[in-house]
Amino acid sequence: MNLNFQISAAKNYFFGFATSGAILFSGLIYFNKTENKAESQENAISADYLAVEKVKLKKFDPNSLTELEWKSMGFSDRQVATILKYKSIVGGNFTSKQQLKKCYAISDQKYAELESFIMLPETATSAKGPHQSNANARNYGDYSSYKPYNSKKELRIPGKFNPDVFTVDDFMKMGFTENQSIAILKYRNYLGGSFISKEKFKACFIISDENYKKMEPFLLLPEKTPENFTITKPSYQKTDFRPEKAQIPYQNFDPNTTDLEGWKKLGFSEKQAQVIINYRDRNLHGSFKTLDDIERCFVISSEKFQEMKPYIVLKTENTSTQQTSSNTTNSNFSSKSSDLKTDFSKTNLNEITYKQLIEFGFDEKSAASFIGFRNKLGGFVNKEQILETYNIDKDLAQKLVNGSPLNTDQVQKYSLMDAPESWLKNHPYFKYYADKIIYYRISYTNENKFFRTMKVKPEYEAKMRLYLK
Template identity: 30%
Template sequence: MHQKRPTRFVIKHWLTHYFSLTKREYNAVLALLGLISLTIVTPYIYESFSPKEELMTDYETKAIHKLTLIDQEDFRSKADRYRRPNAKELKAKITLFKFDPNQIDVTDWEKLGLSTKQAQSILNYRSKGGKFYKVDDVKKMYAISPTVFERLQPYIHIEAGGSRNEQWNTKHVKMPVKQFISIEINTADTTNLDQVKGIGPTFARRIVSYRGRLGGFYKKEQLMEVYGLDSLKFNEIKGQIQIDPSLIKKIDINTADFEIFKNHPYLKYKQINAIIQYRKQHGNYTSIADLKKLLILSSQTIEQLTPYLQF
């Protein structure tokens, strides 16, 4: 009966018989198998000997929970801040009260439901001399939509004295009431213009200043070129003024130098230089047709300049 050989001898016999390994090669194979086995079992050994993570204390758990709640609250706060309010919320914020549109400030307009930008545009209109004389004047403002006007109309009350300053003056000083009159705009001074209903001292000064740069007005619509004088204001005053185009101060295009041209609002520096250089190179201008040869002058500019030039 044969004695059973140990396993390692069986493996050695099998390896050397089938793979024809030398003793050195056999030992190398055993070392490699040992390393592979060690690599496989090392993680399990490390895990069994490594310290276990301690569970969080109640205090730490509560602290983390509190931080989470703070983050959530902060997020909700920011979301509410940037969220556009719905119609119901906007309506809830509106406070309607009796008001004079010539007197209230930005804050009051906001309480009535206007945005800051809309309210500021109304104050800008008033600062430029604009005034509300009757309830329907409020409807003409671009910042007031038909829906908003319908909501505000029952609460609009325009006092006879206009602004607070005017009320004070009415109580303490007898001021003449402006009547609808007819003023010739090219000869009127600031005192005459101030008599026109809708033109205060500020607009009177601006009109006279712009008239000086132009050389006079040849049509009423040019008044809308005056800073701050919009179509609403123009419609208010146009029936009270007259214009005599024969009073315009004209420029002799064949003798005028740069200094004479430079203040005219219809000409830019490059255009003035072109007019003077063309005159030097080609001689005197004989008619408006000669100006059309200057490409730098548009047909609109030539049309605007025509009443102010003489040849």
């Protein structure tokens, strides 16, 4: 009996010890696995970090880097793809640090790390124009170490200088834009060919107070204007200070129907052409009425106007003599059609003129809004757009669209991938999303993904799609 009890106790002791050992052994295995896993994760993180840092930065040409080399500098696959695509968009090569900096995939912080190692000029160098500094100007400052103008940087003053002998090129090298430099020289020409004094130089509206304070210590001009000074026109012929441009083969044109491309062909920049169109459509309610209206547009110089004048064919469709038409009663379309010179049942709403709208019964404000909105859109695509036109007589517009056809064959449409930047930024339906579209099309090709990514409201998307292929 006592022996059986001892054997039973020994068995219980043995099984208890074995069970405790098994639990302890299992705990040790689990702890080792957890520790190894954490260590492996830490090693993976360290490896990733080292992969970024393993290449010591040195001087490099971003135009010759391979995909792998970009990655070794710390960029992700997606960032590298964006950089290489941006490189192809700008012509296959980066021309300056500033151009590279504009790439969305390179953050400001990352660019700051790389900047001192990039083997590119600060800004793209441009070919020398006809306005080279003359010998006198060079005597007042050496520009050999100065980079081309960058609007984000401060003025670069080379030392003591006399602005009376400066050319357009000299002022541009100092930091002014071409147009600003031309304006400064025109002001000098107005004064008689000399700035006379620091007071007169400061009075030039192009030169801000801040810039004048920086330039004042270096100006080689008298402090005060002589008391007997009077402005006299220079004896020499008025000069156009702009760089020489190719002769323009002018042909007769109607400024009221000339579009953006048409004004560019006449020698204006894209920005100037858009200003002229905006001036015509907004300030003049859709059309130039007289030659004076054209000459008053501030981007058209007197010389340029005289150059174009013989070729301007101005159809004065909306002069004051048309005002009597605006008093036409708002009878229905069919009852008044017999009294009208225009057959509105055959008049395309995308070609109807200001004069015809007045004839139909619209007042000048409504007619101008109609023409102006249509020009901004590049043509109506559906008749609802006419009814939504700001400042239009809704009842009269409804009668017009009920009786007149709308032909949309000539309305320009694009895809989001090939739409010109100027078109996107000026079209009423796209201009608020233009920058996003230009950015996203570097990476996306699917238009539906564009709209999802930009989070465009359905009603705005519907309007935009009217002008998409």
